[in-house]
Amino acid sequence: MAVPILKQSHFLIASIQAALSDQDLLQLRDNLADLVGRHRARGVIVDVTALDVLDSFATRTLRAIAYTTKLRGAETVIVGIQPEVALSMVQLGLTLEDVPTALDLEEGLTFLNRRLEDAHGA
């Protein structure tokens, strides 16, 4: 199942709609790396609200997405990790390390806008 990716001003929003297989996740990573360049995006939001499981593979791929897009000049923020998913990740021993997260899409946009302002202000 392909993940729809929308463009909103300087940002790309990948809105995951349903459970994803490992292949789907890798496809999302590759698509975002490509689209960041094509749309000259400065930020990426990956909305995982619809995911009922974030296992070791999914977590590793989200990290890979964040690092890949960063190398392409866009900051990624992961939004919408559900409370029970967060609990399960902690118990499993998974971390997103230094990948930014936000509660939901709105907070994610606020975060990226602030980052963009800081970059311009500097």
Added chain:
Amino acid sequence: MEREVRVRIQSSADIVLARQQGRALASQLGFSSSNLTIIATAISEVARNIVEYAKEGEVVLSLINDTNKNGVQIVAADSGPGIADISTVMRDGFTTGNGLGIGLPGARRLMDEFEISSEVGKGTTVTMKKWHER
């Protein structure tokens, strides 16, 4: 009430199917939403090990009883290369594949009971249980 579901594991899409079936089966026992997520995540980890190391196998999900509790049992079995040293693979961070080396030790942390048996050249079987107090 469905008591047992068998899921053939051959591709990464089957990993998703196994964890969805496991969640559906376990939900019949009244597990909390957190515990259903924990069960689904543990299934995902052991099913992925089958795809990654043995290419194919089977996950058998079943409802079980003890004297004063119900639970769900997950058996993930394959006829793959097997594991020479189980204590090593149960250590966090150890992997011979592409993963984080967190799958099996992580699944053990998520579940109440966890057993692994393996024979080199014959295959690997992981049996794990999560209990729900009645």
